[in-house]
Amino acid sequence: MNIPPTILAYGTPPDQTFFSSLIEKTGWGLALDNGRARDPIFTIYENLARADALVCFPDAHPLHLVTVMAEAEVGHPLITAERSADGSVLRSKPIVFFGDESYWQPFRDIFTLMRSQGLTRDAFDRIAHYTNNLDDAHAYIAANLPTHIPSTRLHYYVHTKREADTENRVRHDVRPPSSVTVACFGSASTKSTDHLQRAEAVARGLVRQDFNILHGGGAYGVMGELTKAGNRLKGFVKGVTVDAIGAPKIFFERATGDHIPEEVDHYIASKDMLHRIESYAGNSQAFVSLDGGVGSTQEILVIAELRLEQHPVVTFTTADDRRMLKPLWLLNESGIYGPLINYLERRGLSGLRAEIKVANSIAELELGLREFFAAHKPKPESADEAGKFRTRYGDMPHPTLPLRPGNAPR
Secondary structure, three states: OOOOOEEEEEOOOOOOOHHHHHHHHHOOEEEEOOOOOOOOOHHHHHHHHOOOEEEEOOOOOHHHHHHHHHHHHHOOHHHEEEEOOOOOEEEEOOEEEEOOHHHHHHHHHOOHHHHHOOOOOHHHHHOOEEEOOHHHHHHHHHHHOOOOOOOHHHHHHHHHHOOOEEEEEEOOOOOOOOOOEEEEEOOOOOOOHHHHHHHHHHHHHHHHOOOEEEEOOOOOHHHHHHHHHHHHOOOOEEEEEEOOOOOHHHHHHOOOOOOOOOOOOEEEEEOOHHHHHHHHHHOOOEEEEOOOOHHHHHHHHHHHHHHHOOOHHHEEEEOOOOEEEOOEEEEOOOOOOHHHHHHHHHOOOHHHHHOOEEEOOHHHHHHHHHHHHHHOOEOOOOHHHHOOHHHHHHHOOOOOOOOOOOOOOO
């Protein structure tokens, strides 16, 4: 029996006949996202697993838009259409961003400065096909569908059965970590020494306040400088990377061989990008985004959405047994995140925007962190206890959300 392709749609088409026309023309199936982004790990991956192609509209949740691009960029198995015999990624499932260019330009502007400074790869914006014509969208999808429609339920089942963290190793020959860890987002590549100097200065400030440093585990760019500076300053450094199955295209970020990366004191390998962000959150008490690209933007939006919904993974217990939301800061000294803030405000996403604090200087960032943790001292926990955050979800308040109308994020 032939199984027709399934199209996953994020957002609302400007013309309500879009779906009926597409189905009538092709006979393809249609899967609509229900608008919930409260759990941006399992909901998104489940949707990607059952889709053979994706169509996104300008009013889709920005978390979904960025995640589609980020997961395709790293070659996640649930968004990959074809692989060669040796397992290397050939291409992703077809992705169409449908709508007038004037609606998409503010979204694309988020990454323009990042790309010019080498913080994201030049090819990322070619992952999606932009069009405002139904026939063109249909032709592009038809030409790029997987040759054989896979059993995506099986792919999803196999992927979800893997442990969320495939490696978790802690050095025991270094000083023990303090009770505060700050997760730092930043690019693994850069064309500017300013980015590296800023990372070094942030690392110096964190170590001075006796905060541990957590980042994406990469050896280059902003990540690499955080590791080198933290180690040089005798700080405790945690690295959370992605294994080769969940993100085969970012091999340069990962450790090689059977060892913890040099100068990283606590090493975690997660099975994919979103579980990596969940591990960031579970192993830290605050978030700071330095100069970054599309991956850092995804991390910002995931954490902001989780904060908005008060997900347990973005809360911590204080020394006096209160639950506190972990703060999220963007260091915007270079103006790199101005277009992202403008985009959120332009779309009227006030709830999401309110979860993000912006520091325009390192001094402002250091003061904000110092004042927050002076008022909200975390309860100490061991590295093993911190790594068990997922098992505690059921013991913490977790809101049950009504479906939002359409795909409208708050």
